[in-house]
Amino acid sequence: MAFYNKKGTNLKKDLTETTVKHVISAEKLPGFRQENKAQYVNRMFTQIAPTYDRVNRLMTFGLDQGWRKTVVAEARLKAGERALDVATGTGDIALALAHQVGSRGKVVGSDFCLEMMLPGPAKAAKAGVGGIVQFMAADAMRLPFASNSFEAVTTGFAMRNVTDIERAFSEMCRVVKPGGRVVCLEVARPRWAIIRWGHQLYFNRIVPMLGRLISGHGEAYTYLPESARNFPPPEELKRIMERAGLTQVSYRLYGLGAAAIHLGVKPSTPGRRDF
Ligand SMILES: C[S@@+](CC[C@H](N)C(=O)[O-])C[C@H]1O[C@@H](n2cnc3c(N)ncnc32)[C@H](O)[C@@H]1O
Numbered sequence: 001m002a003f004y005n006k007k008g009t010n011l012k013k014d015l016t017e018t019t020v021k022h023v024i025s026a027e028k029l030p031g032f033r034q035e036n037k038a039q040y041v042n043r044m045f046t047q048i049a050p051t052y053d054r055v056n057r058l059m060t061f062g063l064d065q066g067w068r069k070t071v072v073a074e075a076r077l078k079a080g081e082r083a084l085d086v087a088t089g090t091g092d093i094a095l096a097l098a099h100q101v102g103s104r105g106k107v108v109g110s111d112f113c114l115e116m117m118l119p120g121p122a123k124a125a126k127a128g129v130g131g132i133v134q135f136m137a138a139d140a141m142r143l144p145f146a147s148n149s150f151e152a153v154t155t156g157f158a159m160r161n162v163t164d165i166e167r168a169f170s171e172m173c174r175v176v177k178p179g180g181r182v183v184c185l186e187v188a189r190p191r192w193a194i195i196r197w198g199h200q201l202y203f204n205r206i207v208p209m210l211g212r213l214i215s216g217h218g219e220a221y222t223y224l225p226e227s228a229r230n231f232p233p234p235e236e237l238k239r240i241m242e243r244a245g246l247t248q249v250s251y252r253l254y255g256l257g258a259a260a261i262h263l264g265v266k267p268s269t270p271g272r273r274d275f
């Protein structure tokens with residue numbers, strides 16, 4: 001598995017190697033029937049990559065960056081430690097992790113979509129953490145890292161997109177060190193009916209319109225509310241993380257319940273579950 005180089009050639013090679021063929025049950029997504037989910041998701045993020053950051057900021061009124069900072073705080077990293085950000089996209093969480101671990105530490109941002117990661121190195125250099133973060137093409141379903149490699153593993157707005165959520169968490173649990181933390185940021189549905197109604201209206205109607213206007217790819221932003229609708233609610237996600245091997249799993253809701261941050265710990269004794 002090669003690391004990022006300036007021309008992105010190694011990443012491109014890795015991308016084809018790691019874009020695996022997963023077949024999942026028929027989801028009613030536009031254009032979905034001709035492709036499997038991994039290919040569909042990869043193609044979609046390739047299309048929207050150039051405008052991803054801009055649409056995200058607009059869509060969440062800038063709240064997304066605050067949520068990412070909370071993810072990093074919850075990872076509880078110390079200077080000199082190693083962290084992995086799975087499905088890092090344009091790398092915002094990875095960059096924030098790098099500030100946490102400092103120049104003696106190491107952060108890997110991995111994703112299976114090369115185009116999403118392309119802005120990462122320049123963003124890292126601009127933020128003064130270019131030497132700390134490495135971007136790497138990797139499928140979340142089979143992470144190319146040895147077991148017990150990182151003090152913490154994070155992931156943001158990605159679990160909606162994978163073909164098997166439990167397997168993705170099993171992989172994160174495998175590569176984190178015993179006692180290390182796995183932190184996940186994802187969308188959720190507000191609990192209060194009136195807020196949920198407003199949220200759904202915004203997510204189902206305004207977001208696709210905004211996304212289409214800015215990125216020119218309406219399909220991708222129709223997929224977004226669709227994938228959120230199909231995503232397990234926070235309590236169920238907690239159980240999935242526990243089944244994947246994590247202990248002390250807890251979560252908190254943010255943005256009036258529009259986002260959830262889940263946290264789990266890898267048991268110190270292999271196979272032991274503290275619940
Ligand atoms: C909504 S973006 C989130 C990016 C970033 N984590 C953030 O907080 O903005 C979802 C990312 O998940 C990546 N992704 C989806 N499925 C993946 C998989 N199986 N393996 C690796 N990356 C995946 C996509 O390529 C995309 O970059």
